[in-house]
Amino acid sequence: MTLSFFDQFSIPYILWIPLIIPALLIPTILIFMTNRFMKTRYLTIQYWIVNNITKQLMLPINTPGLKWASTFITIMLLIITLNTLGLLPYTFTPTTQLSMNMALAVPTWLMTIMTGLRNQPTTSLGHLLPEGTPTPLIPMLIIIETISLFIRPVALGVRLTANLTAGHLLMQLTSTAVLVISNIMPMTSLLTTILLILLTFLEMAVALIQAYVFVLLLTLYLQENI
Template sequence: MALNFFNQFNIPYTLWIPLIIPAMAFPLTLMFSTNRLMKSRCLAIQSWLLMNIAKQLMLPISTSGHKWTSTFISIMLLIISLNTLGLLPYTFTPTTQLSMNMALATPTWLMTILVGLRNQPTMSLGHLLPEGTPTPLTPMLIMIETVSLFIRPIALGVRLTANLTAGHLLMQLTSTAVLAVFNTMPLTSLLTLILLMLLTCLEMAVAMIQAYVFILLLTLYLQENT
């Protein structure tokens, strides 16, 4: 029974065709439609939100780091799209796979490190040793800071994977309870269904918040190296 709960993280197939392909192709049809190129209230709201999010993210970073704004916003929109995609029926959430999240986290984290080593190597290496550290503790602190530096991409990938996996499993358990008690306790089943709807709204908010947190941490790493 426990294994069935994790089957939702497998890509569903119909006639040997993975359903993730039409699910990911559906937003492209909206993007390249003619109405997409016309001004509308929806596009105005989207542009306003993206502009304010970009300002909020890049405000603490120096001017030299502002060139990465389009990259970070693109990654955030990609993660939001993949996170919310899994909330649709008969689809699959790619960001519940640790391998994909690490493939997003590692290059972007490495990019922030390389930017710092290229532009200001002394200051970037200075983060490995806090100012005023006693001399006997210097080797130990350098080792600790180095390990914490290389743990950052792992923390980025694991945080995104764990939050989405936990939310999907909780929704699966709640929906199973609704079907299990529907015939015997209809009132309890109705209350559980309402809880499931609220949980779905919460999971949609989590999908967006986790994408924002992912990019926010990347901007903090970039701030240390610019």
């Protein structure tokens, strides 16, 4: 019974076809259907939301870093799409897999580091040793700052994985409780169903917020290197 709770983190199959494939094809199909929405309020609202999010993300970044806006907004939209896939029936969330999140976190974090080493190597390396540090503490602080630097991509990946996995497990436990007690305690089952609906909205908010936090941290890392 306990192991079945984790079945939602594996790809479901029907007739030996992984259902994640048609789920991933839906955004692609919508892209080719964009011309149908060119003069509608849907596209206007979409542009307004993307522009406001981009302005908010680029607010703490200096002028040379504004050219990364398209890259960051693309990463955020990708993570939002992957996060919300798990809320659809017969699919699963790719970002609940740590390997998937690390594949996103490590290259993007390395991108910010390489940008700093290419444009201002002295300043980037200077972050490893705060100004005014006493001489006896220099070796220890360099080690600590180096470890904290290399722990950043791990924190990005683990944060995204942990938040989405915990939310999905909580929804799975709640829905299982609804099925078990539906015949025994109908009123309690109804109240639990309402709680499940609220958890679904909460999980949708978490999917959006975690994508925003992921990219926001990348912008802060980039700001240190430009």
